[in-house]
Amino acid sequence: MTFPRPDTLRVLTWPESEPVSVEDAKHQIGLQPDQTDWDGLLADKLAAGRRLIETRLGITLVATEYRATWRESPKVLRLPAPPLLVSSGYPIAIAADGAELDEEDYEIDIDAFPGEVTLAKGLGKKVVVNYWGGVEPGDPICPMLRSALLAFVDHAFNNRGIVATDSAIELPQAFETLLAASSWNGGW
Numbered sequence: 001m002t003f004p005r006p007d008t009l010r011v012l013t014w015p016e017s018e019p020v021s022v023e024d025a026k027h028q029i030g031l032q033p034d035q036t037d038w039d040g041l042l043a044d045k046l047a048a049g050r051r052l053i054e055t056r057l058g059i060t061l062v063a064t065e066y067r068a069t070w071r072e073s074p075k076v077l078r079l080p081a082p083p084l085l086v087s088s089g090y091p092i093a094i095a096a097d098g099a100e101l102d103e104e105d106y107e108i109d110i111d112a113f114p115g116e117v118t119l120a121k122g123l124g125k126k127v128v129v130n131y132w133g134g135v136e137p138g139d140p141i142c143p144m145l146r147s148a149l150l151a152f153v154d155h156a157f158n159n160r161g162i163v164a165t166d167s168a169i170e171l172p173q174a175f176e177t178l179l180a181a182s183s184w185n186g187g188w
Helices: 022-029 039-057 143-158 173-182
Strands: 008-013 064-070 076-078 093-096 106-109 116-119 127-133
Touching: 022 039, 022 143, 039 143, 039 173, 143 173
Parallel strands: none
Antiparallel strands: 008 064, 064 127, 076 116, 093 127, 106 116
16 A cells, blocks of 8 residues: 655754763763863764764654645555654644644554554545654664764764865764664665
8 A cells, every 4th residue: 555645744843852962972982071172063963963864764763843744635644754753742733724633533553653644534635734753852762773873973073074084984884784774664
């Protein structure tokens, strides 16, 4: 069974924190906790590494709010950038032609990967879904993805010039291997 992709997908709210701390990144690259001169750069590298992993794997690592729009409503909506995060602090809102649907008008399968919303009836009109993907801030992420993110930060920190002089310019093979092992859709 094929599921139509949304016509548009937009980030509404970026993560408030990264899934790996600056302190963990310092430990990875061999800096002492009291060495704070590089904290801003490490925070930037963590964000860049997270986005690279999310983009390459088609997932979300930490709570991010999205808006997906279908011009013509299919019966089942597959929400990109899994995993789907639904809780009191991370609601889902579904609207058809501008009118918000009631909870009895749809069913959410949060265990599906990616998350799925089955509409009670085919609406045949524009549907907009605001939802959250990822894990709640502070919750652990997959250990392989955590290791890949730390490997990225280590490499990016140690090769932050225009030309890398002391190592290969490419990301380490371990990074690629960890992403391949964590891929849910065969791509990395």
